[in-house]
Amino acid sequence: MTSSPVYRLARRRSGMAHFGLGPAPLILVAGGFTALIVLPLLTGSLVVGAAVAAGCGMAAFVPVPGAGPLYEAAPLVVRHLARRTGARHHWVAPLPLLSGAPAAVERPGDKAGRLLPPPLRGLEILTVPRTAATGAAHSLTPIGLIHDRRAGTLAAVLSSRGSEFGLLETADQHDRLSAWAQVLAHTARDSGVARLGWSLWSGPTPPSDHLLWLHDRQSGTATADHGPDQAAEDYQRLLENAAPALTRHDLRLWLSLDTRRLHRRAAPLDAAVQAALTFAERCRAAGLVVGDPDSPVDIAEALRLRADPSVAATLTRVRHTLAQQSGAISVLAGVHAGPLSMHARWNAVRIDDVWHRTFWVAQWPTAGLRPGWLDPLLFDASCVRTVAFVLEPVPARASRRRINADAVELESRMAVRERHGFRVPTHLAGAQAQVDEREAELHSGHVEYGYVALVDVTAPTLDDLDDASTQLAEAAAFAGVSEIRPLHGRHDLAWAATLPTGRVPARGLLR
Template sequence: MADSRTSGEFSLEPVRFSRLSRRGVLLSLSGLQLTSAGIAVAAFVGTLYSVGAEALPWTSPIWGGGLAITWARIAGRPVVEWIPLVITWVLRQAGGQTVFKAKISRPRPAGTLALPGDAARLRQYDDPESGAVMVHDPHHATLTVGCDLLHPSFVLLDPAEQERRIQGWGRVLSTACRSGRIARLQVLERTIPDGGTALVDWWREHGVHDGSWVARVYGELIEQAGPSGERHVSSIALALDMRRAAQAIRRSGGGIRGAAAVLRQEMRTVEAALRAADLHPSPWYDAGSLAVDLRSAYDPAIAPTLERHREIGRSLATAGPVAVTESWGSLRTDSAYHSVLWVSEWPQASVYPGFMSPVILAGGIRRTVSITYEPVRTDRAARELRKRKVEHISDAAQRARMGQIEDAADSAELQDVLQQEADLLSGHGVLRYTGLISVSAPTMDELEAAVAQIQQAAIQSSMETRLLVSQQGQAFAAASLPLARKV
């Protein structure tokens, strides 16, 4: 039989995602569930033996409530697991940590980024050799750099070209795994208001400027039509783990300069892998480019102006928001409301590349899709897979002794673990990936409508999304900023 690759009848290979592990400490119960269940059992048994069965109704609020919060669920999560979230949220509100206002009378220290929350600790380093701005996180010991990616629309390519590009992207991820010094690799695909710069530049170079009525009206139409559209921008951010690369940093001179030298090596490697995959990286972000991205994320209304007037808004010292107010399920910044969704479940069945098209191509919505890859060292991945396999087998044996029926979900998770172990032995890398979708709108009503539309688009993509409550500020920084942050 002739190969479909050579006969012109090319078919894409479907892919399948590993399931999110739902295992707990014991018998699929988390530590909090075991704690609440243990308190309930201790209260029941203690009452029964110390006072007698007649006192059980009096202590029923303790043992009954413990059992209820252990197994009852709200929005797919056990009630007991909501307790830490609520307590943390209340404490944050009491401490004023959900409101940020820029102190314009007290400028930020030189070299810092004017961002709210835990991103306030970030520092900038302008690399003299590459011209890129590198963002240093002293707490997590990372050094991050980013750039835009130029590529044709994936959904418009023929199957053979799609398959070739998929294999090329796989080699990019494999390069990140083999490095051993990369903390995270973040890919963002976002829609931004089109400032009409391309139209204006074309008219300026090719238009007939003779002062006629036709030329004047045509120029006015271009000025008005540009900002009414939107365009898609893809970017990638690379974070160096300074702890893993400590030895190489010392060999390169130590300190932030040595870390920058090591990061430049990773930048060249990733850039070569991207070009081999027919992804054309732009020059790495300098301070001005990064400032425009940060400002546009928190203040979307100013984005067209910053694009059309490229000499303003290019200072990182003023790129942050003027004010931020975080609520339970949303975030309000300078000119927009935002909500961040977490991709809690990727497609369970085999899907073809491009399955996220309903989300990516959702029109009329300002949104950012962020996928963060965290490479796992081979030795550590092997230990974790062995541990998970032993836990699955032990839990299966425990359920068999208790007479419980084997759950199909547990069996599927075990098969995923075995497949990952086989892939690791075959030379493939292991990555942890997190998907976030940030949705923005000018008003709260428009935001709710946009979030509902994105959730429906995710359902069409065979994905499950959940609103990240009580942590929208941190989630927004991870989902919308090209800084390879994590929640």
């Protein structure tokens, strides 16, 4: 009987390390030792050298909660204080919102037209009419694309929902995962694809959808001679009893294309739509439940819900008119997708009426993983939570260089230990086997991806936010996540990276 396969995640690469230290701590430690020796000779005082050496040691090793070591936290503290001094930590949307001009979302040099907060500046929702090429020429609903003018990308958003994956046999689950790996491999080879990702919003929700459905049913079945259906009354009582336990999950996939990588003759909008449709077909073939690309209104509602979940009950009661579905308000969709106010603090950011705190999964489990290992982090909806993943394909040439470098490093470390008669640790032998597996998978047609995960928790008050953060840490530990770190001093930027817009964390956001 063969054992079922397991999956492993590569540890985060933090650059070269000597004596277990990265470049920055190593420089600080070396500078501290140099100061401890040189400064007493120059000044004649041992105290000065010891003070400088102690300062270097503190900067290298003393941690700041939520910001990493002191040498990493110092720039964040300076940035936060500078923003507060310049009153740039608080933003309110200018009124009136309905300016009527498509360029009112953001016009260079026009501060009054900047209706989106700074973390979302440069984003706009474009409208692409559905044609016969999209397979839905009969539909009046347009396709929405998110244009990031700063990064030069076009992102398509696709709604998805859960399937029967958790009920499948173990062998069938592995087949589904293998099919998803093929989707990733083929998508990485498409022209212009920069990255892809998904964003799962989960949280308690009022039974509004169920009540609306029940109201429609009662309106259609009740007559003057007969009162409301008994089954409808029983169902309504069931909803009242189950309301505290009702949850909602909103999953959005997104695919981002770099317009600079496309062929010069290719139309960027058409290429982005075609790439999204191809990606959706591949996902369906792999057993995923994925819809067509979202409309501008659908994208705006998804972003609005993640900004302030308290509007969920209102959004469920919104009835789209024919003009809305045909794209008549697509010009304003990007404006209404954004919040009305934002107030950034060191340990949280307030967006409209709720508080947000974003965490970074800094270290993943190193042991073998099986299907469903991340379920505690995904489906525990004790608080409003958004889990966002960003995947970026690594070119094959870069993957080969990285595999060769890892193999040489492991062989040299093992050779040094064997030469001096030291025992080779188990983790080194296992790491060598993992490098061999990566090389075999690369030669078999798979593609390596760089990945990052952010988790945003939302609560109406700071006390509730602290409780939600504690619950998140417990759920992450139960899933086996080694380290999850709050991104203090940059929660506004991190929150923007959790939205299904194709915008990714900046290089300086995660160190």
